[in-house]
Amino acid sequence: MPLALCTTSHSPLIGLHDPDPQVRAEVDGVLAEARAFVTGFAPDLVVVFAPDHYNGFLYDMMPSFCVGAAASSVGDYGLPSGPLDVDRDTAYAIATAVLDAGVDVAVSEDMQVDHGLVQPLTFLFASLTAVPVVPVFINCVAEPLGPAVRARLLGAAVGEAVRELGRRVLVVGSGGLSHDPPVPRLAEAPPEVVERLKHGRNPTREQRAQREGRTIAAARDFAAGRGPFRPLNPAWDALVLDSLAAGDFAALDGRGNDWFVEEGGHSAHEVRTWIAAYAALAAQGPYEVRSRYYRAIPEWFAGFATTTALPR
Ligand SMILES: O=C(O)CCc1cccc(O)c1O
Numbered sequence: 001m002p003l004a005l006c007t008t009s010h011s012p013l014i015g016l017h018d019p020d021p022q023v024r025a026e027v028d029g030v031l032a033e034a035r036a037f038v039t040g041f042a043p044d045l046v047v048v049f050a051p052d053h054y055n056g057f058l059y060d061m062m063p064s065f066c067v068g069a070a071a072s073s074v075g076d077y078g079l080p081s082g083p084l085d086v087d088r089d090t091a092y093a094i095a096t097a098v099l100d101a102g103v104d105v106a107v108s109e110d111m112q113v114d115h116g117l118v119q120p121l122t123f124l125f126a127s128l129t130a131v132p133v134v135p136v137f138i139n140c141v142a143e144p145l146g147p148a149v150r151a152r153l154l155g156a157a158v159g160e161a162v163r164e165l166g167r168r169v170l171v172v173g174s175g176g177l178s179h180d181p182p183v184p185r186l187a188e189a190p191p192e193v194v195e196r197l198k199h200g201r202n203p204t205r206e207q208r209a210q211r212e213g214r215t216i217a218a219a220r221d222f223a224a225g226r227g228p229f230r231p232l233n234p235a236w237d238a239l240v241l242d243s244l245a246a247g248d249f250a251a252l253d254g255r256g257n258d259w260f261v262e263e264g265g266h267s268a269h270e271v272r273t274w275i276a277a278y279a280a281l282a283a284q285g286p287y288e289v290r291s292r293y294y295r296a297i298p299e300w301f302a303g304f305a306t307t308t309a310l311p312r
C-alpha cells in the first residue's frame with residue numbers, strides 16, 4: 001500500500017465566515033477523520049495538486065502546470081506563512097519523469113503558494129514542515145486553460161513517477177467542487193486589476209486585508225442569495241464524485257471547459273486537482289474510495305467535499 005489519496009475542497013472563509021455551528025462541527029469531524037486516515041497511512045512524502053489565486057502565479061508568466069522544487073506560503077487569509085519542506089530531489093525526479101511522459105510541466109525554484117495549497121496541509125498535518133512535500137500547481141483560473149483531460153494526463157504521469165520511488169506517498173488534491181467566488185478575470189478586469197493580475201505579488205498587509213474583506217463580503221451576499229455568482233450545483237458535484245470514485249475518467253475527459261463553468265461556476269475548474277490526484281492513484285491500479293463527504297456550504301462559497309481512497 002505505497003500510495004494513498006486525500007482530496008478536499010478548500011475555502012479561505014473557513015473560520016472567517018462560518019456556517020451553523022452544527023455544520024462547522026460536522027466538517028471538523030470529517031477533517032479529523034481525514035487526518036486520522038493520513039496519520040494511519042504515515043506518508044513519507046506528500047504530493048499536492050493545487051490551484052493558485054493570483055498570489056504565486058500571475059500573468060507575467062502563467063504556466064499550465066508547475067512542480068515546485070522549493071516553495072513557501074504567502075500566508076493569505078491568516079494561514080501559516082513561510083517555507084514548506086519541499087523534497088527538492090524528488091521534485092526534480094517527478095518533473096523529469098513527467099516531461100519524459102510528454103507533459104510539459106514547468107519547474108519553480110521559488111514557488112509561492114496560497115490557501116489553495118496550504119489549507120489542506122493544515123487540515124492534515126500539524127505544521128507546514130511536518131512532512132516532505134512536492135507541490136504541483138495546476139492553473140485553474142487564468143484563461144486560456146487547456147482541456148481538463150490534460151490534468152488527468154499530468155496526474156497519471158506523476159502517479160507513474162511516484163510509483164517508482166518505493167516510498168509511502170500521499171497524493172492530495174485541493175479545490176472545488178462547484179463554486180463561483182469572486183476571482184478576477186483578465187478579459188473583464190479594469191486596468192488596476194489587470195495590473196494586479198500581472199504584477200500583484202506580495203501585496204501590502206493593507207492590500208491583502210482589503211482583498212480578503214471583499215471575499216468575506218461577497219460570501220455574505222452569496223449566502224443571503226444576493227450577487228452575480230453562479231449557484232452551487234450539488235447534482236453536478238455528485239456526478240464528479242461518482243465519476244472519480246468509479247475511476248470513470250472518460251466521463252470528464254470529453255468535457256469542454258465551458259461545461260465546467262456552466263455546471264459548476266468559474267472556480268469549478270479546481271476539480272482538475274481532484275482529477276489529477278485520482279489519476280495519480282489510478283496509475284497504481286484499481287482503487288477504492290474509503291470515505292466521502294459532501295455538503296453545499298454557501299457561507300464558504302463552496303460545494304464542499306472531502307474524500308479518501310486507497311489502492312484496492
Ligand atoms: O481569494 C480568492 O481569490 C478566492 C477565494 C476562494 C473562496 C471560496 C472558495 C475557494 O476555493 C476560494 O479559493
Ligand SMILES: [Fe+2]
Pocket residue numbers: 010051053116175176267270
Ligand atoms: Fe480556490
